[in-house]
Each structure stands twice: as C-alpha cells, then as structure tokens.
Amino acid sequence: MMTARTHQIEVYDLSTWFGPKAVLKNITCHFSDNAVTAIMGPSGCGKSTFLRTINRLNDMIGNFRMKGKILLEGEDIYGPQANVYELRRKIGMVFQRPNPFPMSIRDNVKYGPRLHGVKDDNELDPIVEKSLKRAALWDEVKDGLDEPAPNLSGGQQQRLCIARALSVDPPVLLMDEPVSSLDPISAQKIENLIVELKKDYTIIMVTHNVQQAFRVSDQAAFLYLGELIEFDKTRRIAEAPADERTEAFITGRIG
Amino acid sequence: MQDAVGKFVLLVPAFAGSALIILILTFLWYEATPIFLAPQGGPSIVIQPIWDPNRDLYGIALFILGSFICTFLAIAMAVPLGIGAAVFLSEFCPPRIRTSLRMIVEMMAAIPSIVYGLWAYIVMVPWIKNSFAPAVQSNPLTAWMPWFQGSTNGLSVLAGGTILAIMLLPTVVAVSDDALRSVPSSYREASLALGATKTETAVKIVVSAAIPGIGAAIVLSLGRAVGETMAVLMVTGNSLQIPFTLLDPAYVMTSIITNQLGYAFVFPLWRSALFAVAFVLLMMSVSFTVIAKWFVKWGMKTRGLV
Amino acid sequence: MSSDSCATSGTANETASSAPEPEIGPTRRSLLWLKSQLLVKTRREAKDLLLKILFAITTLIVILPFFLIVIQLAVTGLSGLTLDLFTTFPGASLTGGIRNAIVGTILLVLVAGGVGIPLSVLGAVYISEYSPPGRIRSTVEFASDVLAGIPSIVFGAFGFAFIVVFLNVGMGLVSGGLTLAFMMMPTVLRTTQEALRQVPVSLREASFALGATKWTTTWRVTIRAAFPGIVTGVLLAIGRVMGETAPLIFTSGNSLTTPTSILGPASWVASLPFTIWAYVSDPRPYLQVKAQSTALALLVMVLAVDVVANYISRKVTRRLV
Incomplete structure (x- = not known):
C-alpha cells in the first residue's frame, strides 16, 4: 500500500436519484482493503442502492441517475473507458435471498468462469472445488455436485451463492443483508465465513442488524435518509457514536 | 342446508367437461368400430397408404404422413422465431413498445383460421407458384436441392406448413413470453452481477429456467398444428400422394374428414374410416395435452422448483 | 483526494442539497438510451448488440403477417364493405x-x-x-x-x-x-x-x-x-x-x-x-x-x-x- 491507490474502492461525492427522488446524497468514503465494512441504517435509507451502485447494477433501472465518482483500483467505474462486465467480474455480489440458478450445483459455480472465457472442464473443475471449499460448502456437497441447486437448504444455497461469486476471483465482495433470510444457525455459519473471507477479500456488507455489524465488521458506515452520517472503525462507533442519530439507531430508538 | 344443496347442484356443471370427453371418446370409437372390425380394415389401416372408397380401401397412412410433414415444417419455423420474439419482448423491449407488440400478438391469436386460410390461398399460394418456386429453381445455389424440385401450382406442404407456422406463432410467443417473465428477476441480477451481458443472461439463464414453460408451449402448438383444419385444407392441395418435396401437395387428416364426411354419410365403412381418422386425431391431441403437463412437472422437478 | 474530484464534489453538493436534479426530457432520454445501447467496446459487447438486433428482427418477422393480412383484406375487401x-x-x-x-x-x-x-x-x-x-x-x-x-x-x-x-x-x-x-x-x-x-x-x-x-x-x-x-x-x-x-x-x-x-x-x-x-x-x-x-x-x-x-x-x- 505504497501508491496513491491505497483503497480498492473509493467513493467521492456520490449522489443518486430514482426519477426526481434523491436516494443518496454526497457520500464520500474509502473502503479498507481486506476488511469487512458494514453499511448500517434503517430500511429505506439507501443502503442497498449504495451497494448496487458500486457494481453498476442500478444501470438497468430506467430512471436511475448518479453523480460523483466511484473508483475501483483508481479507475472511475462510471467513466467512459469503464468496462461494466469486467467491473462486475472484479466486484462479486451476494444477495439478500439466496438465488442459486435452477441448475446443478456444479453448473452454478461454473457459470461465472465460463462467461469470462474459461471453457475447458479441466480448468473448471478445480475452480468449482476451490470456490466451494472457500465458501465452506465443499464437504456437504462434494458427493452431489450434479444435484439441482434449489434442493439445498437455505443456508447451503446462500453459501453456494458465495461460492458462485468467488468463482471469478473478485477482489471485492458486496453482500446485501446476506443472512437476513436465514435461520440463526445458518446465519452463524455465514457470519463466521465472512470473517474468514476478509483475509483475501474486501467485503462490503449491508445490514440492518446492529449486533451483526458489530460482530463481523472492522469498519462501519451509518446511512440515514440517504446521507452518510458516520463512517469509522466499528469499535469506535460501537463505543462512542459521534452523532446522536447513530446513537439512536444502535440503541434501537430508530430503525 | 342451503350450502349442501348448492354444492350438490354445482356438481353437475363441474363434471360436464369430463362427461363430454367420455361422450366424445365413446361416440368416435362407436363410429369408428366398423372399419376396425371389417376384413379390409383393422388397426393396420394406420399404416396402409391406399385410400380408395370406390374399392373400399381405407388406408389412412397418407393423411397421417401429410399431417406429420406439415406439422413438422410449421414447428421448425414457428419455434425458433417464436422463442426469439418472446426473448425480445420479455428481456430487451422497452415497456411501452412491449405493450403494443403484445397486443398485436393477442390479436394474431384471435384471427379465425378461415381468415388465415383465405389470405394464404389468395396471397401465399400464388406467390409460391409465381415467385418463390421459379426463384429457387433457377438460382444455382438452391436449384439442386431435392426439396425444391418438381412443378407446383402453389398448393403445397410448404404453403400449409408456413400458414400453420404463422398461426402457431402467437401461441408460442405468448406462452413463452409468460414463461420467461415468470423467471424471478433475482436470477437475472445474479447473472449480471457475475459480469454477464444482457443477452448472455437471457439465453443462458432466463431461457434455460423457462424451459418447462417453453416446452409446454411447443407441445401445445404441436397439438394445434395437427388439429388445425380450415387453413391447411385450403392451401395444401388435398392430393392423394406422398409429398416428396416442399412444393408437392399433400392430404392431411383434418382435410379428409372435412372434405368427405358429407358424402360418406350413407356408406358405413367409408364414414367409419373417417371417424377412425377423427379418433386418431383425438388420441393425438389428448396425448399432447398429457405430455405438455408432464413436461412442466418434469422440468420443475429437475430444476428443484417444486 | 485529487483536486479534480474536489471540483466535481462542489457541483454535486449544490444539486443534491438543493432541489432534485431536473428530469431530462423523453427525447433526450431515448437518445441517451440508444447511444448507450450502441456503444461497443469489446467483442462480448459486439456479440451482445448483434444478438439484440437479431431478436428484434425476429420479432418484426413474427408480427409481419398480421399487417400483411390486414392490408390485403383492407385493400381488396374494403370496397365491397x-x-x-x-x-x-x-x-x-x-x-x-x-x-x-x-x-x-x-x-x-x-x-x-x-x-x-x-x-x-x-x-x-x-x-x-x-x-x-x-x-x-x-x-x-x-x-x-x-x-x-x-x-x-x-x-x-x-x-x-x-x-x-x-x-x-x-x-x-x-x-x-x-x-x-x-x-x-x-x-x-x-x-x-x-x-x-x-x-x-x-x-x-x-x-x-x-x-x-x-x-x-x-x-x-x-x-x-x-x-x-x-x-x-x-x-x-x-x-x-x-x-x-x-x-x-x-x-x-x-x-x-x-x-x-x-x-x-x-x-x-x-x-x-x-x-x-x-x-x-x-x-x-x-x-x-x-x-x-x-x-x-x-x-x-x-x-x-x-x-x-x-x-x-x-x-x-x-x-x-
């Protein structure tokens, strides 16, 4: 970390709109590498929009507009030279509800690498194994790789989705409330997995669960009505929130 | 009390459909029995090619073959076009254009088959005779092709297959479009988030997830193609011969019933043979319905969606 | 932070904190959309665009008979109506x-x-x-x-x-x-x-x-x-x-x-x-x-x-x- 590009993801004065409605207002923040950053806030505060702006998934929505800059490894991802497909390869995403494709477990994991030019099964099979191992799913599914993915349990499905995201080796991983639809035991497994994964990945996780954010993250951001109220070390925010709205949120008075 | 009576009263209309199917089966079977019992008939009429009421020969293989060829041509044209249009409608089309396109497709489905037939007879048949056939037969690129040989008056399996394809298209498009649109958008997002383009997502994820619905659409349109009557009757030429090329005429199952049942009325065997054709048609349409249902169930199971 | 991003931040600040940014008109919106669709930088994007055009053409072929039929009947049949x-x-x-x-x-x-x-x-x-x-x-x-x-x-x-x-x-x-x-x-x-x-x-x-x-x-x-x-x-x-x-x-x-x-x-x-x-x-x-x-x-x-x-x-x- 000697160059100016200390951070893989830097956000400068990001504002977004859906039609006339402003969703995010002047957000500037730098996400630390190899750390988990939790984005907290009450529902409707723009957490998910923020996350989906980082991999340009909002582009698909007709009336979406944005201003400001998001840099990935120093390059503006909304710039004229940006390649959105390559960008999305570098930024993996895990969604709120597990959404494995309706195909076999193996094909789910192969899908990403195939898109990006890996055609040979001799190369794909090790990727499948490696990704599933990293997502702590390999031992449970190695004997049934050709089973339909939707037959897995909810927690397994979500880990498969993590494996699918890891299959294209992205440096950054976005997670949109990845455990909110799961039972407590599965959620626990995935939380542990997230802590494990941060050694190799920069993880940005949206959550409305304060305790979870404190358990898992190194950095935390608090969004309220589209504004970034606080962005700091998680421990610092947990101990002494600088803004009274943050305090109100983490003590459960707003949410 | 009132509820119990109500339930009982409604039981009758509820089973009207089932009763009707049993009635149809019974009566077609009853009418077809004579030919199946006759010495020159029997179940083997489905593989006997000679149909000559003057000599009391009632082989119906020719009609089955004719229907098969026209249906095959229609499906070969309608399925790729229909799925392509459905993918465009559901995945790429701006919403405002989509509404009008869907409306046109609904209207195409509503056009009566006699109108399609009339148009094909007045426009398509002369076009095949005067433009298409001379063009392909004089162009060195296509002239050698065996399926473009022979002289034609335009009334041909090509005309029949094409008008059938046009008639099937609205069904294929509408049902496939519905199937594609019922694929959850979370699949699309997951694919895009992995760096797939929109067409890669559409083809590899959305279409593959919608295969059960699309498959059902194809099987249902197979049934419609085999059973379609007026349009095919008007343009396939109704000639008792094996069509060797696309420009040859043919005789399909529905046409022989339509053309001859009126005359055959007083000749027991002849009439019975025509009802045998109707019975075969009925069996085919029932099996297509069953296959379509089974297909959806199978697809849901292999995809873990049930 | 570079001076460049500081400059953009100033403008963004004003727009976001004051009234929401004015909507662009439908024509301009369509043009921008068309431009974004036609912008091709890689082979995969070219394939994407090509397939989209192919699907659009397919759709045109599918609805063409409807117009052919209506026009034929209107041209010949209308006089008798x-x-x-x-x-x-x-x-x-x-x-x-x-x-x-x-x-x-x-x-x-x-x-x-x-x-x-x-x-x-x-x-x-x-x-x-x-x-x-x-x-x-x-x-x-x-x-x-x-x-x-x-x-x-x-x-x-x-x-x-x-x-x-x-x-x-x-x-x-x-x-x-x-x-x-x-x-x-x-x-x-x-x-x-x-x-x-x-x-x-x-x-x-x-x-x-x-x-x-x-x-x-x-x-x-x-x-x-x-x-x-x-x-x-x-x-x-x-x-x-x-x-x-x-x-x-x-x-x-x-x-x-x-x-x-x-x-x-x-x-x-x-x-x-x-x-x-x-x-x-x-x-x-x-x-x-x-x-x-x-x-x-x-x-x-x-x-x-x-x-x-x-x-x-x-x-x-x-x-x-």
Whole structure:
C-alpha cells in the first residue's frame, strides 16, 4: 500500500436519484482493503442502492441517475473507458435471498468462469472445488455436485451463492443483508465465513442488524435518509457514536 | 342446508367437461368400430397408404404422413422465431413498445383460421407458384436441392406448413413470453452481477429456467398444428400422394374428414374410416395435452422448483 | 483526494442539497438510451448488440403477417364493405349481401353462449369455491385442458355423430350452437376459475364474519368481485367460436335466409366463416372479392371483441395490483 491507490474502492461525492427522488446524497468514503465494512441504517435509507451502485447494477433501472465518482483500483467505474462486465467480474455480489440458478450445483459455480472465457472442464473443475471449499460448502456437497441447486437448504444455497461469486476471483465482495433470510444457525455459519473471507477479500456488507455489524465488521458506515452520517472503525462507533442519530439507531430508538 | 344443496347442484356443471370427453371418446370409437372390425380394415389401416372408397380401401397412412410433414415444417419455423420474439419482448423491449407488440400478438391469436386460410390461398399460394418456386429453381445455389424440385401450382406442404407456422406463432410467443417473465428477476441480477451481458443472461439463464414453460408451449402448438383444419385444407392441395418435396401437395387428416364426411354419410365403412381418422386425431391431441403437463412437472422437478 | 474530484464534489453538493436534479426530457432520454445501447467496446459487447438486433428482427418477422393480412383484406375487401352487404340477403348467383351470415353467426353465438357460459361458470364456481384442492379439482382441470386441446374438426365430427345423428336433432341452429358451446367450455371455465382465484380470501372472510352462508358469500361477494375477469373469459371464448368453421360444416347446415324454426331444415343457419369458405371455394371471381369483404367484416368483429376483452382484463389487473 505504497501508491496513491491505497483503497480498492473509493467513493467521492456520490449522489443518486430514482426519477426526481434523491436516494443518496454526497457520500464520500474509502473502503479498507481486506476488511469487512458494514453499511448500517434503517430500511429505506439507501443502503442497498449504495451497494448496487458500486457494481453498476442500478444501470438497468430506467430512471436511475448518479453523480460523483466511484473508483475501483483508481479507475472511475462510471467513466467512459469503464468496462461494466469486467467491473462486475472484479466486484462479486451476494444477495439478500439466496438465488442459486435452477441448475446443478456444479453448473452454478461454473457459470461465472465460463462467461469470462474459461471453457475447458479441466480448468473448471478445480475452480468449482476451490470456490466451494472457500465458501465452506465443499464437504456437504462434494458427493452431489450434479444435484439441482434449489434442493439445498437455505443456508447451503446462500453459501453456494458465495461460492458462485468467488468463482471469478473478485477482489471485492458486496453482500446485501446476506443472512437476513436465514435461520440463526445458518446465519452463524455465514457470519463466521465472512470473517474468514476478509483475509483475501474486501467485503462490503449491508445490514440492518446492529449486533451483526458489530460482530463481523472492522469498519462501519451509518446511512440515514440517504446521507452518510458516520463512517469509522466499528469499535469506535460501537463505543462512542459521534452523532446522536447513530446513537439512536444502535440503541434501537430508530430503525 | 342451503350450502349442501348448492354444492350438490354445482356438481353437475363441474363434471360436464369430463362427461363430454367420455361422450366424445365413446361416440368416435362407436363410429369408428366398423372399419376396425371389417376384413379390409383393422388397426393396420394406420399404416396402409391406399385410400380408395370406390374399392373400399381405407388406408389412412397418407393423411397421417401429410399431417406429420406439415406439422413438422410449421414447428421448425414457428419455434425458433417464436422463442426469439418472446426473448425480445420479455428481456430487451422497452415497456411501452412491449405493450403494443403484445397486443398485436393477442390479436394474431384471435384471427379465425378461415381468415388465415383465405389470405394464404389468395396471397401465399400464388406467390409460391409465381415467385418463390421459379426463384429457387433457377438460382444455382438452391436449384439442386431435392426439396425444391418438381412443378407446383402453389398448393403445397410448404404453403400449409408456413400458414400453420404463422398461426402457431402467437401461441408460442405468448406462452413463452409468460414463461420467461415468470423467471424471478433475482436470477437475472445474479447473472449480471457475475459480469454477464444482457443477452448472455437471457439465453443462458432466463431461457434455460423457462424451459418447462417453453416446452409446454411447443407441445401445445404441436397439438394445434395437427388439429388445425380450415387453413391447411385450403392451401395444401388435398392430393392423394406422398409429398416428396416442399412444393408437392399433400392430404392431411383434418382435410379428409372435412372434405368427405358429407358424402360418406350413407356408406358405413367409408364414414367409419373417417371417424377412425377423427379418433386418431383425438388420441393425438389428448396425448399432447398429457405430455405438455408432464413436461412442466418434469422440468420443475429437475430444476428443484417444486 | 485529487483536486479534480474536489471540483466535481462542489457541483454535486449544490444539486443534491438543493432541489432534485431536473428530469431530462423523453427525447433526450431515448437518445441517451440508444447511444448507450450502441456503444461497443469489446467483442462480448459486439456479440451482445448483434444478438439484440437479431431478436428484434425476429420479432418484426413474427408480427409481419398480421399487417400483411390486414392490408390485403383492407385493400381488396374494403370496397365491397358497403351497408348493403350487411343489410341484404344473398340474391341470385350469390350477389347481394350477407345478412343471413351475420344474423346466423349472432344466433349461433347466442345458443352456444346460452348453454356453454352458465355450465362453465357454475363448474368453475364449484371447483374453486366448494371443492378442496385434490382429486376432484385436478380431474376437472385436466378435463378442461384436454377439451381445450381437441381439434375443432373432431368437435364437428362428434357434433354430427352425437347430436345430429344419434340424438336425431338434425342439422341446424341447435346442433351448430351446441357444438360451439362444447368448444367454449374450457376457455370460460379456466378464465372464470382464474378470476375467482384472484378474489382475496379476506373478502370472503369478511362476509362469513357477518354471518353469511357460503352460498350467499359466493353469489353476493365472490362472483361480483370476479365479474370483470369472468366477462373477459366469456368474450375471449365468444371471439373464438365466432370464427370457427370446421365444427359447423356438418352441424349447422347453411341457408340463404335466417332460420324460421328451432328444429328441422327451416333451422338451417348460415355463418360468416362458413360463408367465406363457400365463397372462396366458388370459381366465380366476384365471389373471391366478396369472400375478402366478408373476411374483413369477420376480422373486425372478432378483433373488436378481443380488444374489449383485453381492455377489461387490463383494467382489472391494474385495479388489483
């Protein structure tokens, strides 16, 4: 970390709109590498929009507009030279509800690498194994790789989705409330997995669960009505929130 | 009390459909029995090619073959076009254009088959005779092709297959479009988030997830193609011969019933043979319905969606 | 932070904290959209664009026949579409109008609807309100799917064998109308069932909570709420049978006037599709033109019914969503 590009993801004065409605207002923040950053806030505060702006998934929505800059490894991802497909390869995403494709477990994991030019099964099979191992799913599914993915349990499905995201080796991983639809035991497994994964990945996780954010993250951001109220070390925010709205949120008075 | 009576009263209309199917089966079977019992008939009429009421020969293989060829041509044209249009409608089309396109497709489905037939007879048949056939037969690129040989008056399996394809298209498009649109958008997002383009997502994820619905659409349109009557009757030429090329005429199952049942009325065997054709048609349409249902169930199971 | 991003931050700050950024106009929006679609930087993007164009062309090919048919009928048939065509009966050598066919089609639809609609609506009410999901319901649903798939000529042959010959009703309005009624049943049953299914359970529960019986609830609340959906299904079914030819060839007979009796040869009845077929099978050239005028009339009627049906169903979906 000697160059100016200390951070893989830097956000400068990001504002977004859906039609006339402003969703995010002047957000500037730098996400630390190899750390988990939790984005907290009450529902409707723009957490998910923020996350989906980082991999340009909002582009698909007709009336979406944005201003400001998001840099990935120093390059503006909304710039004229940006390649959105390559960008999305570098930024993996895990969604709120597990959404494995309706195909076999193996094909789910192969899908990403195939898109990006890996055609040979001799190369794909090790990727499948490696990704599933990293997502702590390999031992449970190695004997049934050709089973339909939707037959897995909810927690397994979500880990498969993590494996699918890891299959294209992205440096950054976005997670949109990845455990909110799961039972407590599965959620626990995935939380542990997230802590494990941060050694190799920069993880940005949206959550409305304060305790979870404190358990898992190194950095935390608090969004309220589209504004970034606080962005700091998680421990610092947990101990002494600088803004009274943050305090109100983490003590459960707003949410 | 009132509820119990109500339930009982409604039981009758509820089973009207089932009763009707049993009635149809019974009566077609009853009418077809004579030919199946006759010495020159029997179940083997489905593989006997000679149909000559003057000599009391009632082989119906020719009609089955004719229907098969026209249906095959229609499906070969309608399925790729229909799925392509459905993918465009559901995945790429701006919403405002989509509404009008869907409306046109609904209207195409509503056009009566006699109108399609009339148009094909007045426009398509002369076009095949005067433009298409001379063009392909004089162009060195296509002239050698065996399926473009022979002289034609335009009334041909090509005309029949094409008008059938046009008639099937609205069904294929509408049902496939519905199937594609019922694929959850979370699949699309997951694919895009992995760096797939929109067409890669559409083809590899959305279409593959919608295969059960699309498959059902194809099987249902197979049934419609085999059973379609007026349009095919008007343009396939109704000639008792094996069509060797696309420009040859043919005789399909529905046409022989339509053309001859009126005359055959007083000749027991002849009439019975025509009802045998109707019975075969009925069996085919029932099996297509069953296959379509089974297909959806199978697809849901292999995809873990049930 | 570079000085460059500081500069942009200043402008963004103002816009975001003041009024929301003004919307760009629809034309400019479309142009921007088109530009973003056509911007190709990599091979994969080129393939993406190429396939999109291919899908769009496919769609054009699919809807092309609709316009070809409408234009052909309009160009040739419109001249014959005079008031006389609708108001006069056919004269010598089939000159004159098609009043017989128009009245005949209306009569056939009335008979078919009179028998087919009540039967299928009541059947749908039974399976969606009275029978638990299970074997009875799936039997009825399966039966109506099978019925919907049976070819029209098979209905014609059955109508001939059963109604005309076996029941000895003879050809005419009753036999033709009943055969069409059979064909209507699956469509009406399925759409009614769907319309009833979309009525929220809470509405029924509200009625039960007031002490209403099932019977009262069904007729006063559920059916009333599902009514537009049922009408849509009925209209779609009517549009379909209006254009049917094959079921009528051996059941309705044909006539140059309107029927004067319920049964017997005086009840033989003409219809628009049958008339088109009769005209087009006739070698006289003026009848070829008249076939197209008649087809244009039929097409307009069928499409009008279809448009009304779709309009109602769209309005209903909007209200429910």
